[in-house]
Amino acid sequence: MAWISLILAGIFEMSGVAMINKFHKERNWQSLVLLIVGFGASFVFLAYAMKSLPMGTTYAIWTGIGASGGAILGMLLYGESKDWRRVVFIAMVLGSAIGLKLVS
Template sequence: MAWIFLLIAGLGEMSGMFFLKLSDGFRKGKPAIAALVSGITSFYFLSLSLKELPIGTAYGIWTGIGSAGTVLLGMLIFKEEASFRRIFFIGCIISGVVGLKLVS
């Protein structure tokens, strides 16, 4: 169950960043509230995962999901640059996350 909680936490991190972008510096109310709720949800599920997983592994995977997922969201939804280098380094983050999962 800890791994599912960690995945939910990572997805919460991604959605929090997505809504933070839409909130325009917390000037738009609904996206700002959604960003806060997503952040709280993310931390809550991260805390649940930490009951069973080592902190270094959980934090690394949580930030990896959030980082890689947010960059991909930016490229897909906000039309941010999708250069070879960006995609290569996202792959590096993903391979690090997979590596952490394999050794845990």
């Protein structure tokens, strides 16, 4: 259950990051509420995951999901560069997170 919680924490982290961009562009209360809910839920699920998983692994995977997911959302939703080198480095981050799961 801790791994599921950690994945959910990463997904909510991605949504929080996307809402930062949306709030920066639109400055409305809905974007602000979604930003707060996204990061709040992310921290709740992260805290739950850290009860049974090692802190270093948990934090590395959480930030990996958030960073790579944020970059992917930027490419899909906000027209950011889809250069092949960028995709390779995102894949390396995700591969590292999977590697940590395999050795934990």
